[in-house]
Amino acid sequence: MLSYQHAYHAGNLADVHKHALLATALARLTEKPKPLNYIETHAGRGLYDLASAEVRKTGEAAQGIARAEAAGWLAPQHPLGAALAAVRAHHGAGCYPGSPLIAAHFLRPGDSAHLAELHPAEHAALAQVARFARLHAEDGFAVANALIPPTPRRGMLLIDPSYEIKADYDRLPGWIARMAHKWNVGVIALWYPILQDSRHRPMAESLAAAHPGALRSEVRFPPARPGHGMVGSGMFVINPPFGLADEAARLATLFATL
Numbered sequence: 001m002l003s004y005q006h007a008y009h010a011g012n013l014a015d016v017h018k019h020a021l022l023a024t025a026l027a028r029l030t031e032k033p034k035p036l037n038y039i040e041t042h043a044g045r046g047l048y049d050l051a052s053a054e055v056r057k058t059g060e061a062a063q064g065i066a067r068a069e070a071a072g073w074l075a076p077q078h079p080l081g082a083a084l085a086a087v088r089a090h091h092g093a094g095c096y097p098g099s100p101l102i103a104a105h106f107l108r109p110g111d112s113a114h115l116a117e118l119h120p121a122e123h124a125a126l127a128q129v130a131r132f133a134r135l136h137a138e139d140g141f142a143v144a145n146a147l148i149p150p151t152p153r154r155g156m157l158l159i160d161p162s163y164e165i166k167a168d169y170d171r172l173p174g175w176i177a178r179m180a181h182k183w184n185v186g187v188i189a190l191w192y193p194i195l196q197d198s199r200h201r202p203m204a205e206s207l208a209a210a211h212p213g214a215l216r217s218e219v220r221f222p223p224a225r226p227g228h229g230m231v232g233s234g235m236f237v238i239n240p241p242f243g244l245a246d247e248a249a250r251l252a253t254l255f256a257t258l
């Protein structure tokens with residue numbers, strides 16, 4: 001059963017953190033003229049309308065991307081700033097890109113992309129905007145497992161689950177260890193929520209112990225609503241591209257001002 005819909009949360013502070021790191025990683029990876037593979041296990045619908053009833057209902061984008069841009073967090077030359085400008089120029093000023101369209105901004109004609117999205121309505125919406133990629137209406141973990149290691153071997157995997165199944169926290173460290181073993185040069189990025197009740201912590205600590213060279217970027221922010229459980233955002237990146245740790249440090253400083 002899939003009940004999570006990212007439309008309510010698009011452009012929130014967790015998206016700003018996740019997408020700033022994703023865009024920075026892809027900007028670095030595409031500096032070299034060698035082809036790469038981009039794989040996503042949980043793609044979402046790819047494009048969100050910030051004027052939609054869902055976005056307005058939660059107000060999370062107003063506290064997220066709107067606030068970040070107003071405070072000057074994303075200069076035009078920042079990779080996420082550049083991706084946002086390109087997507088707005090194409091799809092309209094009131095939209096916000098999901099991770100697939102951020103990736104599309106950086107991918108070049110010789111690169112390949114595979115996006116998995118299981119929810120039928122989200123998948124149908126994704127198909128309208130992600131013609132650059134091979135789409136999979138299947139379980140993203142199974143899709144990635146079948147594709148990894150890709151050819152050519154350069155590339156990035158983004159794992160962005162909705163954590164509707166509590167068992168995700170338990171199974172992710174083992175699953176990621178298997179992917180990292182099969183694809184030792186792949187950039188493997190996992191997003192996770194920082195939760196008031198610390199449910200995420202055993203997973204994050206187990207990942208950090210298993211992958212000592214990885215980047216663990218965690219930022220905190222006020223809950224979107226009083227009593228809301230999510231109080232921050234985490235990205236765990238195995239084989240982080242050069243410069244990603246600097247961006248993580250910059251984001252940590254900015255989020256600390258909230």
Ligand SMILES: C[S@@+](CC[C@H](N)C(=O)[O-])C[C@H]1O[C@@H](n2cnc3c(N)ncnc32)[C@H](O)[C@@H]1O
Nearest residue numbers: 006042043044098099117118119139140160162
């Ligand atoms: C957090 S959202 C993705 C947001 C997107 N990565 C972004 O940053 O714009 C998670 C998505 O995963 C989808 N989903 C849930 N379980 C899935 C599974 N097992 N395989 C593929 N997609 C799944 C949900 O329908 C939802 O659209």
